[in-house]
Amino acid sequence: MSSTKKLIIYNDPNSAPCRAVVSFCKLNNIPFELVETSVAKMQVFQPEFKKINPIQQIPAIKEIDTQTGEEWTLGESHAILRYLINTRQLPDHWYPKEPRLRAKVDQYLDWHHTFLRQGSSIFVFMKLFAPKLFQKTLPEEQLKFQFTYLTRSLSLMERWLAQSKYLCGEQMTIADISAACELIQTKFIAFDLAKWPKVQAWLKHMVEENPTILEVHQPFLKFASELTGQAKL
Amino acid sequence: MEDKPKITLYGDYASQPTRACYVFLKYNKVPFEFKQVRVTKLEQYSPEFKKINPNAKVPALTDGDISMFESHTILRYLHESRKLPDHWYPRTDFRERAKIDEYLDWHHNGIRLGAGGYIFRKYMSSLTGKPAPKESINESLMNLKKSFKLMEQYWLKDDKQKYLLGNELTLADFSCASEITQIIPSNIASILDGYPKVKAWFQRILDISEFNKVHHKAIATLSKYFQIIDDQGNKPKL
Numbered sequence: 001m002s003s004t005k006k007l008i009i010y011n012d013p014n015s016a017p018c019r020a021v022v023s024f025c026k027l028n029n030i031p032f033e034l035v036e037t038s039v040a041k042m043q044v045f046q047p048e049f050k051k052i053n054p055i056q057q058i059p060a061i062k063e064i065d066t067q068t069g070e071e072w073t074l075g076e077s078h079a080i081l082r083y084l085i086n087t088r089q090l091p092d093h094w095y096p097k098e099p100r101l102r103a104k105v106d107q108y109l110d111w112h113h114t115f116l117r118q119g120s121s122i123f124v125f126m127k128l129f130a131p132k133l134f135q136k137t138l139p140e141e142q143l144k145f146q147f148t149y150l151t152r153s154l155s156l157m158e159r160w161l162a163q164s165k166y167l168c169g170e171q172m173t174i175a176d177i178s179a180a181c182e183l184i185q186t187k188f189i190a191f192d193l194a195k196w197p198k199v200q201a202w203l204k205h206m207v208e209e210n211p212t213i214l215e216v217h218q219p220f221l222k223f224a225s226e227l228t229g230q231a232k233l
Numbered sequence: 234m235e236d237k238p239k240i241t242l243y244g245d246y247a248s249q250p251t252r253a254c255y256v257f258l259k260y261n262k263v264p265f266e267f268k269q270v271r272v273t274k275l276e277q278y279s280p281e282f283k284k285i286n287p288n289a290k291v292p293a294l295t296d297g298d299i300s301m302f303e304s305h306t307i308l309r310y311l312h313e314s315r316k317l318p319d320h321w322y323p324r325t326d327f328r329e330r331a332k333i334d335e336y337l338d339w340h341h342n343g344i345r346l347g348a349g350g351y352i353f354r355k356y357m358s359s360l361t362g363k364p365a366p367k368e369s370i371n372e373s374l375m376n377l378k379k380s381f382k383l384m385e386q387y388w389l390k391d392d393k394q395k396y397l398l399g400n401e402l403t404l405a406d407f408s409c410a411s412e413i414t415q416i417i418p419s420n421i422a423s424i425l426d427g428y429p430k431v432k433a434w435f436q437r438i439l440d441i442s443e444f445n446k447v448h449h450k451a452i453a454t455l456s457k458y459f460q461i462i463d464d465q466g467n468k469p470k471l
């Protein structure tokens with residue numbers, strides 16, 4: 001079906017869920033076009049974008065039928081990943097059909113929103129980007145509270161990775177992609193992963209085995225290292 | 234048919250995601266056993282429960298030798314493993330399925346952030362010894378209003394549509410309505426009047442007898458408790 005369908009991804013390279021969707025497409029040779037949609041420039045609030053994603057967040061996708069011109073849009077990174085798997089002929093390991101294996105992946109994906117994402121992106125934003133970009137420093141107490149999400153998330157991931165090579169089993173799934181794109185940025189808060197050795201090894205492996213992921217992160221790494229004066233990797 | 238239920242749902246009637254799973258099982262007549270894990274007594278941190286859910290939250294589910302947590306995962310798993318009717322979460326119409334997933338993914342930092350956040354900050358935070366400041370209670374209220382507005386303009390845009398994603402029930406309906414239930418006994422119940430489509434849709438879900446039975450009880454229990462706090466301010470003597 002994808003041959004008559006054109007895929008557009010509304011993307012901001014500084015957004016972890018966007019990097020997950022773009023990395024996934026590249027890893028699977030799914031053709032797409034990018035439309036840069038900057039959060040900092042408030043482009044998610046423009047009326048044209050609201051038509052693409054009424055939730056007013058990125059990533060979002062649009063599929064255009066090149067024969068009929070029919071268009072269809074979708075938001076939410078995990079919904080997008082699931083949809084791409086369902087509609088493209090991709091290897092089963094990304095999101096296994098067997099209900100028990102699938103539940104493990106869903107469990108990670110659902111948990112992610114209120115745990116790793118809170119501890120990683122949201123924490124890094126509050127701690128680092130808010131003061132540098134918007135001159136807004138958050139109270140230490142709030143940062144501490146947010147930080148507990150990071151440590152609690154890492155401890156659970158450490159447990160999962162003690163049982164298997166990847167987060168949800170012996171093979172790489174979309175959970176690993178989503179999680180890796182979140183965690184890569186923690187290096188900019190001078191955060192030492194060494195207390196979670198399995199997570200540290202897994203992240204290293206994810207990046208080394210999948211140069212595509214690192215390549216997708218380049219614009220973000222450049223942006224963050226300029227902002228913080230830290231080395232890119 | 235097996236004679237002993239293999240499924241055990243762990244949770245608390247006072248927990249919105251637990252109620253969503255509970256009602257889904259009842260509605261679909263899937264046999265299961267319910268085990269209470271009382272969040273107010275911190276039973277979610279007990280070693281026995283943490284064996285089932287190391288993340289220490291309710292609900293959790295066991296099916297024979299496997300266990301899982303996260304309510305949306307539980308709903309998806311039950312739907313697939315018990316071969317429940319397609320409309321809940323279509324198996325071949327991938328666009329319909331994707332729109333349900335989009336709702337379910339938004340839910341956590343969408344409706345739950347506002348509704349759950351408001352109730353926690355306004356009515357529960359004082360129990361933890363750290364009553365939430367007014368500004369943060371207000372922030373939750375703003376989030377809730379933002380979510381209701383989005384529901385009005387997006388999921389419930391079409392006047393003739395009965396449910397969140399069309400004219401049939403999907404996994405999204407029970408999950409979303411379970412969050413809204415807790416607003417009914419609170420001091421901000423009247424804000425729903427500003428969102429007539431949300432209000433009409435919620436009433437439609439509340440009229441489903443399996444949903445009503447459980448939620449009616451929850452509203453009555455919460456109502457008593459919220460009233461005490463509304464009367465006494467932030468330092469309730471219970």
Ligand SMILES: N[C@@H](CCC(=O)N[C@@H](CS)C(=O)NCC(=O)O)C(=O)O
Binds near residue numbers: 015017077339
């Ligand atoms: N749950 C969403 C999160 C999306 C999200 O938070 N996107 C951010 C950028 S990383 C955004 O668009 N923020 C703009 C805003 O909320 O104003 C997903 O996984 O796609």
Ligand SMILES: N[C@@H](CCC(=O)N[C@@H](CS)C(=O)NCC(=O)O)C(=O)O
Binds near residue numbers: 291
């Ligand atoms: N995303 C989870 C949310 C689970 C959750 O937050 N449960 C609450 C009760 S509604 C809980 O267990 N709270 C106890 C605690 O955080 O200690 C789901 O959908 O299942």
